[in-house]
């Protein structure tokens with residue numbers, strides 16, 4: 001396992017940042033792909049300071065296939081074949097159903113569904129060559145429960161869950177597992193932005209205190225589940241929805 005190369009999209013912030021740090025600490029050569037170059041570089045610097053091997057690939061929009069392909073070529077040339085992929089980059093924007101424009105609908109699908117599609121097509125050939133691979137797609141607990149003012153987002157994340165199941169069946173015989181973690185209420189800049197805009201109807205702390213575990217999630221909670229799913233020991237786990245949500249969804 002150590003020395004294998006992992007790519008984490010959206011690794012510059014929140015959940016992706018925690019996953020990148022965890023994988024680098026576990027010995028993966030970790031590439032942090034993000035739209036935000038400065039954020040990606042900061043996370044890669046931090047990971048290197050902690051003794052890990054990390055590469056920042058900034059300015060990459062996962063919804064742009066050409067940029068994705070270039071980014072994976074750079075990762076492959078620098079760190080070696082990509083055997084672990086965590087599709088974490090995503091966007092969220094609350095909007096009443098009748099106010100959802102074609103542009104918002106399409107943009108949400110492009111980032112949350114097309115992004116993982118492009119990244120998987122870029123990484124899977126390396127995994128097939130190696131006869132081993134791990135893909136983890138970060139979806140959302142809102143796709144399990146529904147959520148008002150998020151039809152576009154929920155549809156995209158439900159699409160990602162279906163994509164995960166189908167790809168798992170196709171790639172299982174190649175030694176590649178594909179799973180999804182649908183997080184719920186994880187304290188990240190994305191969630192705090194929703195709180196600031198009044199979309200949560202209450203604070204993060206208030207909602208956390210009402211969960212069975214009595215707190216909001218931490219990015220490290222998601223990273224811990226992800227670390228298991230990409231491990232050797234998780235080879236018999238594929239096509240699964242691994243909820244990490246403090247008991248919000250059972």
Ligand code: NAD
Pocket residue numbers: 009010011012013014015016033034035036039060061062063088089090091092111138139140141142182183184185186187188189190191
């Ligand atoms: P965040 O906003 O803190 O971080 C997202 C990162 O992704 C940022 O660094 C951003 O620059 C990057 N990014 C955004 N669009 C991109 C694009 N097109 N191409 C490349 N990078 C891009 O968000 P977060 O809360 O850490 O969310 C991470 C993932 O978890 C998302 O897919 C989100 O939908 C999902 N999620 C989060 C929660 C939660 O409670 N925080 C709940 C359910 C699902």
